Amino acid sequence: MDFLTILQILDSTVRLATPLLLACLAGLYSERAGIFDIGLEGKILAAAFFSAAVAFASGSVWVGMLAGIAASMALAALHGVASITFRGNQLISGVAINFLAAGLTVVIAQTWFQQGGRTPQLAGDARFENIVLPGAATRIRDIAQQGPLGQLYSELISGHSIIVYVAFAIVPLTWWVLYRTRFGLRLRAVGENPAAVDTAGISVVGLRFAAVLIAGVLCGIAGAYLATALNAGFVKDMSAGRGFIALAALIFAKWRPWYALSACLLFGFFDAVGNRYQNIQLGEIIVPVQFMQALPYILVVIVLAGLVGKAIPPRAGGEPYVKER
């Protein structure tokens, strides 16, 4: 295995980890405020569809992304109304959102485009182009001609869509918001002890809605990335369980931003390895492709079975806040 191959796997890791990272941070905001969010998957899917559909209709990927974020925020608001205002069960509301998104996207896509639940292929300005940093080569064959540093720069650092860079920038931003701002302190407090926050005269409902809507925005970006950057259009069920893997990554990360980054990169890495090495020969034994492609999911099981040590969720998570009994 040469240096360039390692770089290519890492490059693929970054691409595949980006939607996970955005979804994981979305879950982080929501759950830190005490609202469990099983509906990440559904929000990503809805955003993927609406961003692709509107990008196709308008010809602008940015308008598409705004539409995707709006769709995701609408579902987030629904989750908020059900679980904050009406104090419903947060898990059930999340599951409902997943079903709603899985069904609605296909039905609407079929009605609008008559292409069997997919949007037409996007091209040109309707897609996020990869950003080529100054002096970087773009094509894999040109990159192979460069020296190690040039390869590192061209292959790994340059040549991603803008959303990838934004997603990585959101990690320190999230850390700063959560640990260095008044809003972040209150957000964390409302997930641990909402009664204390309420006593201090701060609106629990308002804070929780803010957190849920931030989650909506981040899921919206994740969906837009899937449909308009990684892919060129929406296909049925294209989120393919990424929302659930993001939830596992969130637990792995113990609800912390920097750990979330490393957890998502790890999941992305296993996905990339599974794609690149379909059958690995270890001496006499051939590791089959089925095993390699199941790696991220096997990792989820191992992680959730408690390998990570004690992961303590926010104390008030999952419980609706009732002011007076």
Added chain:
Amino acid sequence: MTMMKTLMGAAAGLAVSATGALADPAIIFDLGGKFDRSFNEAAYNGAQLWADETGGSYREIELQSDAQREQAMRRMAEAGANPIVMAGFSQATPLSVVAPDYPDTTFVIIDGVVDAPNVRSVVFSEHEGSYLVGMLAAMASETGTVSFVGGQDIPLISRFACGYAQGAAAVNPDITVISNMTGTTGAAWNDPVRGGELTRGQIAQGSDVVFAAAGGTGLGVLQVAADEGILSIGVDSNQNYLHPGSVLTSMLKRVDVAVHDAFTTGPEVETGVHVFGLAEEGVGFALDEFNAELITEDMIAAVNTARAAIIAGEISVHNFTEDGTCPVQLQ
């Protein structure tokens, strides 16, 4: 709305059974969806051609999940549709259960073989068509490495891969052929992200021509090939127009002809196994204005020579599904 549809459907069903002999034909598309730009779309084009020619109408179902197959077939048969065309190898098993229950209905299965008196099984010699595009790939390749991305890992798709590798090796015995399958379940037909990632990996290993036999997944393969500036080969339908200048050619599988034939002949269509090979023009490669600049006269001449030799029996292309092995090493 749904209620309305059901009622209208029922009314239409009654009308059909009342007129008896004037039964509409029907088609059941597989999971990739009617507009996959590939296999199912070819089937749709054949059906649509028939409708345009005759002014007739046909019934159709797009399957959404594996569980619907048997139910969809029964619904079509109960509604009096005849003949009923089923696109896709996955329909063979449920059809073998359903066909004996409707002895007066003629079923046509594409890509599968069902042994029943009222079933016409249409299979294609994909290995022969793939052989020809494999030759084109090897002639167009500058790196001496070409690659293949399959959809679901099933023998039918290995037949494509093996034919492709044999064609490439016939032109350049030292050629390296990389082969990857997208997955092991039906979802592998609709995963353009993974298809694209596999293609990037193959390009990194030196491939400069990639052949996608992967339904909707193939769209991701062709997209990445166009982005990375290498050549790609489409499948089933003519996909040359998708990325002009990047799609070298498309391995045509005339599913449209098979569907059109069945619809035109009607319920009396001959049953039994029918093989569509090079001689029957059931498989081939696409040449049009979108790839005219990519394919030289010499390449066309070489491929046409091989084509004639295969039809005459002078070249025998090994069929992977016969014994599960391939004479050419795939990486």
